[in-house]
Amino acid sequence: MQLTFYCSEDNDLYQVLSGTGHIFPRYDSFAAALKATPENTALLALADTYPHPELKIDADHLRLIDEKGLRLYLEYPASVPGFDLDRPRPTQWERAVVSSDFFAPDLEEARILALHGCWYLPFKADNPHLVVARVAGYHTAVYGLPEEHYPILAEHSTHSILVAASKLSQFVTGRYGPTPAWKAIWERLLTWLCPETEIPSLSWTPTVGVQFDPEDELSDGAETDAFGRAVTWFNDHIVYSIDWKKGAIEGFEAGIDYNGRQLPRTWPRGDCIGESSMVFAWDWQLTGNPASHLRAGQLLDYVFSSPDFFHDDPQDPAYGLNNWFERGPVFYGDDNARVLLPALTAARLLDDDRWDERILKCLLANLRTTGPLGFRRPRINGEQIPKNGGWPFFYAEEHIHYAPHYQAYLWACFLWAYALTGDREFLDKPKNALRMSVEAFPDQWRWTNGLAQEIARILLPLSFLVRVDDTPEHRAWLRRFADELLTQMQPCGAIREKLGDLGQGSYGPPATNEAYGTSEATLIQANGDPACDLLYTANYAFIGLHEAAAATGDAELQVAADRMAEFFCRIQVRSQAQPYLDGAWMRSFDYELWEYWGSSADLGWGAWSVESGWTNTWLASVLAMRQSGQSLFNTGLAERFQKIYPALREEMFTPPSGEGDLSGDTGGLQAPGSE
Numbered sequence: 001m002q003l004t005f006y007c008s009e010d011n012d013l014y015q016v017l018s019g020t021g022h023i024f025p026r027y028d029s030f031a032a033a034l035k036a037t038p039e040n041t042a043l044l045a046l047a048d049t050y051p052h053p054e055l056k057i058d059a060d061h062l063r064l065i066d067e068k069g070l071r072l073y074l075e076y077p078a079s080v081p082g083f084d085l086d087r088p089r090p091t092q093w094e095r096a097v098v099s100s101d102f103f104a105p106d107l108e109e110a111r112i113l114a115l116h117g118c119w120y121l122p123f124k125a126d127n128p129h130l131v132v133a134r135v136a137g138y139h140t141a142v143y144g145l146p147e148e149h150y151p152i153l154a155e156h157s158t159h160s161i162l163v164a165a166s167k168l169s170q171f172v173t174g175r176y177g178p179t180p181a182w183k184a185i186w187e188r189l190l191t192w193l194c195p196e197t198e199i200p201s202l203s204w205t206p207t208v209g210v211q212f213d214p215e216d217e218l219s220d221g222a223e224t225d226a227f228g229r230a231v232t233w234f235n236d237h238i239v240y241s242i243d244w245k246k247g248a249i250e251g252f253e254a255g256i257d258y259n260g261r262q263l264p265r266t267w268p269r270g271d272c273i274g275e276s277s278m279v280f281a282w283d284w285q286l287t288g289n290p291a292s293h294l295r296a297g298q299l300l301d302y303v304f305s306s307p308d309f310f311h312d313d314p315q316d317p318a319y320g321l322n323n324w325f326e327r328g329p330v331f332y333g334d335d336n337a338r339v340l341l342p343a344l345t346a347a348r349l350l351d352d353d354r355w356d357e358r359i360l361k362c363l364l365a366n367l368r369t370t371g372p373l374g375f376r377r378p379r380i381n382g383e384q385i386p387k388n389g390g391w392p393f394f395y396a397e398e399h400i401h402y403a404p405h406y407q408a409y410l411w412a413c414f415l416w417a418y419a420l421t422g423d424r425e426f427l428d429k430p431k432n433a434l435r436m437s438v439e440a441f442p443d444q445w446r447w448t449n450g451l452a453q454e455i456a457r458i459l460l461p462l463s464f465l466v467r468v469d470d471t472p473e474h475r476a477w478l479r480r481f482a483d484e485l486l487t488q489m490q491p492c493g494a495i496r497e498k499l500g501d502l503g504q505g506s507y508g509p510p511a512t513n514e515a516y517g518t519s520e521a522t523l524i525q526a527n528g529d530p531a532c533d534l535l536y537t538a539n540y541a542f543i544g545l546h547e548a549a550a551a552t553g554d555a556e557l558q559v560a561a562d563r564m565a566e567f568f569c570r571i572q573v574r575s576q577a578q579p580y581l582d583g584a585w586m587r588s589f590d591y592e593l594w595e596y597w598g599s600s601a602d603l604g605w606g607a608w609s610v611e612s613g614w615t616n617t618w619l620a621s622v623l624a625m626r627q628s629g630q631s632l633f634n635t636g637l638a639e640r641f642q643k644i645y646p647a648l649r650e651e652m653f654t655p656p657s658g659e660g661d662l663s664g665d666t667g668g669l670q671a672p673g674s675e
Contacts, residue, residue, distance in 0.1 A: 001022060001190070001194050001197045001198075001199065001200070002038060002041035002042065002194065002197075003017070003024050003041070003042050003043075003044060003190075003193065003194065004024065004025050004026075004027070004033055004036060004037040004038075004041065004042070004043045004044070005024055005025065005026040005027070005033065005043075005044050005046065006026075006027050006028075006029070006030045006033035006034075006043065006044065006045045006046065006055075007026060007044070007045075007046035007048055007169070008028075008048045009026065011046050011048070011169055012169055012170055012171055012172040012173055012174075012204075013044070013046065013169035013171070013186065014026060014046070014169075015172070015204075016172065016186075016202055016203075016204045017202075019203075019204070020200045020202070022200075030045055030055055030061075033045070034061060034064060034065070034070075035064075037068065037070055038068075039068045039069050039070070040068070040069040040070070041070065041071075041194075042070065042071045042072070042073070042193035042194055043065075043070055043071070043072050043073070044072075044073045044075075044169075044193070045072065045073065045074050045075060045077070046075050046167075046169045047075040047076035047077075047167045047169070050075075050076050050119065050166075050167040050170065050258065051076075051088055051090075051119035051167075051258060052088070053076050053077060053078040053085070053088060053121060054078055055074075055076075055077045055078060056077065056078045056079045056080075057074065057077055057079065057080040057081065058081070059081055062081060062159055065159060065160070065161070066159060066160075069160075070160065071160045071161075071162075071192070071193050071194075072159075072160065072161045072162070073161075073162050073164070073189060073193060074161055074162065074163050074164065075164045075166075075167055075168065075169060076119075076121065076164060076165065076166060076167050077121075077163070080156075080161075080163060082156055082157060082158065082159070083123045083124075083125070083154075083156075083163060084123055084124065085121040085122075085123045085165070086121060086122040086123065087121075087122075088119045088120070088121060089119065089120055089121075089122055090117075090118070090119050091115070091117075091118040091119075091120065091132055092517070093134045093516055093517035094118070094132040094133055094134050094135075095112050095113065095114060095115070095132065095133070095134075095135060096112070096113040096114070096115040096118070096130055096131070096132055096152060097110060097111070097112055097113070097130070097131050097132070097133050097135055097141050097145060097149070098110065098111040098113070098129070098130060099127075099128050099129060099130060099131045099145065099149075099151075100127055100128065100129045102129040102188065103129065103184060103185060103188050106181075106184035106187075106188065107181055107184050107185065107188075110137075110140050110141045110144065110145075111139060111140060111141075111181065112135060112137055112138070112139055112140060112141055113130075113176065113177070113178070113181050113182070113185075114175075114176055114177040114178075114256075114597075114600075115132070115152070115166060115168075115174070115176055116174050116175055116176060116177075116255075116256035116257070116258065116260065117174060117255075117256055117257035117258035117259070117260075118132060118152075118166050118258070119166060119167075119258060120132055120150060120152050120165045120166040121165040121166075122150050122165070123150070123151060123165060124151070125151040125154035125155075125163075126154075126157070127154070127155075128151030128152070128153060128154040129153045129154065129155075130151070130152045130153035131145065131149040131150060131151050131152060132149065132150050132152050132166075133145050133146055133148070133149035133150070133513075134146060134148075134513055134514070134516055134517070135513050135516065136509065136510035136511075136512065136513050136515065136516045136525060136599070136601065137525050137599065138524055138525040138526070138529040138531070138598070138599045139529075141513075142525055142526075143512060143513050144513075146513045146514070150165070151165060152164060152165040152166045152168075153165070153168065162189065162192065167258070168185070168186075168189075170258060171186070172204050172206070172207060173207060173259060173260050173577075174256070174258050174259065174260050175206065175207060175208055175256055175260045177595065177596075177597055178590070178593045178595060178597050179206060179593070179595055180593065183201075183202050183203070186202055187199050187201070187202055206595070207260055207575060207576075207577035207578065208260065208573060208574075208575040208577065208578050208581055208596075209573075209574050209575065209595070210570060210571045210572065210573065210574060210594070210595070210596075211226070211569065211570060211571070211572045211573075211574045212569065212570040213570070213594065214492055214570065214594055216570070218566060218569060218570070222566075222569045223565055223569055223623050223626060223627060224627060225569075226568065226569045226572050226620075226623055227282075227283075227286070227620055227623040227624050227627065229572060229582070229583035230279065230572070230583050230584070230616060230619070230620035230623075231279060231280070231283045231292070231620070232583055233582065233583035233584050233616070234248070234276060234279050234280070234612070234616070234620075235295075236579075236580075237264075237579075237580040237584075238251075238276060238612045238616075239276070239295065239299075240266070244301075245302050245305075245308070246295065246298035246299055246301075246302055247268050247273050247299070247302055248272050248273045248275075248276035248299065248612050248613070249264050249265060249266045249267075249268075249272070249612060250265040250266065250267045250268075250269050250272050250611065250612060250613070251264070251265050251272070251609060251610040251611040251612045251613075251615075251616075252264055252265060252580065252581070252584075252609065252610040253265050253609060254587070254600055254602070254604075254605060254606030254607060254608045254609035255606070255608075256608055260577060260578060261578065262578070262580075262581070262608065262610070264580070267325060268308075268325060268326040269324065269325045269335075269613065270303050270309050270322050270323055270324060270325065270326075270335065270336075270339050271324075271335045271338035271339055271613050271614070272611075272612045272613030272614075272617075273299055273302060273303045273309075273339075273613075274299070274300070274303045274338060274339035274340075274342045274343055274613075275338055275339075275342045275612070275613035275614070275617035275618070276299055276342075276612060276613065276617055277295075277296045277297075277299035277300045277303070277342055277343070277346045278296075278341075278342035278345050278346055278617055278621050279296075279616075279617050279620050279621060279624075280292040280293075280295045280296035280299065280346075281293075281296040281342075281345060281346035281349040281350055282345075282349065282620070282621050282624035282625070282628075283624070284296060284349060284350065285349045285624070285628055286624055286627055286628060293350060296346050296349075296350055297346075297350060297352060297354075300343060300346055300347075300355050301354075301355075303322070303339055303343075304322075304343070304355050304358045304359075307327060308323070308326045308327055309322050309323045309326065309339075310322055310323075310358055310362070311323075311329075311365075312358070314651070317382070317385035317386040317390055317391070317656075318331065318365070318382050318385055319361070319365060319652070320361035320362050320364055320365025320366075320652060321336065321362065321365045321366070321369075322335075322336050322339050322362055329381065329382025329383075330379065330380075330381055330382065331369075331379070331380045331381075331382070332378060332379050332406070333366060333370075333376045333377075333378060333406060333407065333409075333410040334378070334405065334406050334407070334408075334409050334410060336362060336366050336410065336413075337366075337409035337410045337412065337413045338409060338613065338614070339362070340359060340362055340363060340366075340413045341409065341412065341413060341416075341632065342617070342621075343355055343359050344359060344413075344416060344420075344637065345621075345632060345634075347359065347637060348634060348636045348637050353640055356637070356640055356641060356644065357644060357648065360417075360421075360641060360644065360645055360648050361648060361652060363413060363414070363417045363426075364648060364649060364652040364653070365391075365652065366410055366413070366414075367414065367417075367425060367426065367429070368391045368392075368394070368395050368652060368653060369385075369391050369394040369395065370394070370395070370410070370414075370429055371394065371395065371396070371397040371398055371399040372395075372396065372398060372429070373398055373399065373400060373429075373432060373433060373436065374411070374428075374429035374430050374431070374432045374433025374434075374436075375399045375400050375401045375407060375433050376394070376399065376401075376407065376410060377394065377397075377399055377401070378401060378403065378406035378407075380394065389656075390655070390656040391656075392655050392656070400436070401446070402436075402437055402440045402441075402444050402445045402446055403445065403446040403447070403448065403454065404437065404445075404454045404455075404457035404458040405447070405448040405449075405453060405454055405457055405536070406448075407433065407437075408457040408458050408460060408461050409457065409460060409461070410430075411429075411430035411433060411434060411461035411464075412430075412460045412461040412464050414426040414427075414429060414430045415427065415430050415431075415461060415464035415465055415467070415468055416464055416633060418468055419464075419467065419468050419633070419635050419638070420635060420637055420638045420641045420642075421638075421641055421642060421645045421649075422642070423645070423649065427468060427469065430461055430465070431465060431469065434458075434461060434462065434465060434477065437458065438477050438480070441481075442500060442501075443501075445500065445504060446504055446505075446506065447499075447500045447504060447505050447506070448505075448506050448507060448520075448536070449505075449506075449507045449520060449521065449522045449523075449533070449536050449602075450497050450498060450499055450500070450505075450522045450523075450524075450533065450536065450537065451498050451499060451500030451505075452485070452488050452495060452496070452497050452498040452533075452537045453533065453536040453537040453540065454500075455481055455484045455485050456485055456495070456536075456537045456538070456540040456541035456544055457540050457544070458481050458544075459478070459481060459482060459485065459540075459541070459544025459545065459547070459548055460540070460543060460544050460547055460632075462474070462477055462478040462481060462548070463478060463544065463547035463548045463550070463551040463552075463633070464547070464551070464633055465477075465478075466478055466551040466552060467551050467633050475552060478548055478551070478552065479552075479554070482544075482545065482548055482554075482557055482560075485541055485544075485545075486560055489560060489563070489564075490532075490591055492563075492567055492570075492591050493563040493564045493565075493566055493567025493568075494532035494538065494567055494589065494591040495532055495533075495537055495538045495541050495564075496530065496531070496532065496591075497522065497523055497524045497527075497529065497531045497532065497533050497537060498527055499522060499524065499526070499527055505522075506520075507519060507520035507521050507522060507602075508521070508522055509521060509522050509524065509525045509526065509599065509601065510525075510599075510601050515601075516601045517600075517601055517602075517603060518603060519602075519603050520602050520603060520604070520605075521599070521601035521602045521603070522599070522601075522602075523587070523588045523598035523599055523600075523602075523607060524598070524599060525599055529598075529599070530590050530591055530592040530593075531588050531589070531590055531597075531598045531599075531607075532588070532589045532590075532591055533587065533588060533598075534585050534586065534587055534588070534589060534615050534619070535587040535605060535609065535611050535614055535615050536614075538564070539614060539615050539618045539619055540618070541564065542561070542564045542565075542568065542618065542619060542622050543618050543621075543622050543632065545557055545560050545561040545564060546561050546622050546625060546626070546631065546632075547631055547632055547633060549561050550631040550633070551631075551633070561626075565622070565623060565626060568585065568619050568623070569623075571585065571589050571596075572584070572585060573585065573586065573596075581610065584610050584616055585610070585615055585616055585619055586607070586608050586609065586610050586615075587605060587606070587607055587608065587609045587610070587611065587615065588600070588606075588607035588608070596608055
């Protein structure tokens with residue numbers, strides 16, 4: 001294989017080919033490389049200055065190429081006779097798409113590839129082999145190419161030259177994907193350059209990979225190691241400080257630039273901050289590290305501080321509720337739940353009562369904005385409360401919403417609160433809503449990004465229901481939905497995404513090419529696509545199965561939870577090149593490719609997004625629960641809570657007018673499960 005290179009020594013392609021054991025001449029000048037290239041061989045001119053195009057090819061270069069019988073791969077040139085190259089343009093939602101049979105049979109026409117952070121030079125070409133276009137699909141552009149698409153790989157009409165309008169040789173640094181597809185691309189390009197030569201099989205180590213391959217044997221300490229790496233990741237890359245405020249960033253954006261980098265998403269969200277406290281509390285529990293004890297408390301102090309998050313004024317219509325983001329009076333029930341669940345956990349693990357009153361007020365504030373049937377509006381904006389005459393409007397509203405994504409974790413909070421306070425309203429409302437939801441499945445369920453996530457979400461409250469009201473019927477409900485989830489479990493432990501009836505979905509797959517990247521979206525285009533969603537499904541399936549096994553003692557559910565734990569240990573991110581990802585988990589994992597990949601159609605949280613709260617805190621915390629032999633559900637706070645709860649209940653359930661009392665029967669403040 002006779003190849004001559006014009007490139008820097010650290011070019012990805014040059015490094016990969018040098019790793020095959022071959023030696024290739026390399027030059028820092030195109031003129032020198034062209035002059036030195038032997039006749040009837042191949043020259044590769046690679047784009048060292050990308051995304052700035054620099055190399056200019058002129059007629060003399062073309063004449064010499066023809067005279068020597070060379071084949072040239074020309075990458076991202078500033079100019080070349082025969083092509084009218086426009087100024088560099090960045091992609092936003094466009095992906096690379098195979099547009100001919102040049103790469104067949106390995107890559108058929110319409111195959112989708114990720115060329116991250118792509119800058120390209122718009123030009124016109126007949127029959128290009130690769131284009132960039134905004135297309136919908138998982139592996140295949142299911143609606144074909146849109147009218148607007150641009151070549152990024154085409155053959156010169158009169159010379160033996162392949163012109164690339166982007167830097168295809170940046171496939172390692174730029175984290176192009178999927179890896180097998182880019183292997184096929186470069187092996188085919190090398191075959192074109194050296195048609196009489198057997199091309200070696202190319203391989204490389206991704207700069208952002210996973211901790212273990214599917215066949216690797218895991219050590220006994222794999223879960224401990226995975227949790228420790230996660231804690232390090234939170235310490236080094238997630239926690240931030242602004243004076244006394246110790247917060248947690250939301251994570252890292254899905255977009256990957258041409259150097260393989262992802263930008264942090266620094267929005268201070270209450271759920272992410274609260275959930276992050278739980279990780280440090282578990283680290284304190286497992287390691288006794290006082291720094292983790294301090295950090296967990298600081299995070300809880302911030303997320304329960306006023307006026308940033310907690311509404312502490314009794315005259316405030318939103319009294320007791322927690323903001324979705326800093327000073328943002330938007331109240332999703334599920335986001336309040338993801339402050340409450342970790343706060344209940346951390347308050348016990350840290351053995352600190354300084355948040356007890358605010359935790360209980362937040363529980364009661366959510367209870368009094370939940371209707372008599374047990375359902376709450378998924379989102380209540382701050383101005384809606386006084387506009388409707390205060391919380392009694394929501395308390396009396398017979399709202400029905402069969403969407404566990406929004407409802408289930410607040411039900412879990414209420415059931416846990418019942419175990420801690422004995423207030424029967426915390427039992428009766430979620431029990432009724434769960435009964436209605438079980439009866440309504442699946443035809444009346446509204447799914448958000450997929451049906452599998454709704455099934456995963458309902459496991460937690462059903463597990464807690466068994467804890468506080470253990471009946472054969474409630475166990476049957478739990479087992480029914482656990483079985484539904486397990487139909488999606490793969491041998492490796494992944495949970496395959498599943499769509500429900502598209503008419504029942506809020507954010508399904510893009511229905512057109514133009515819809516790609518315009519709203520929230522699922523990671524798959526159709527059922528059967530091998531994606532596991534760690535943002536909406538698998539993370540909540542993990543805690544759900546853990547709690548279900550603990551509540552029931554069901555050995556089969558425990559085996560399923562064990563399998564998931566092994567899966568998450570394997571796919572934890574490993575990276576030296578992008579250290580802010582090392583120890584994290586991203587959103588979309590393709591269990592067939594064994595790499596992070598998916599249809600990245602979601603406007604804000606695409607396939608490679610990294611979410612601190614929803615994803616990473618729950619995966620890490622369940623690993624910690626497994627190591628300590630504990631579950632999320634715990635009644636250790638009951639004695640503390642019951643001392644202060646009656647007065648808080650009376651205060652919170654006095655209507656704004658001061659007339660009447662809606663506090664109801666608290667059931668004698670019994671705490672089921674505390675024994």
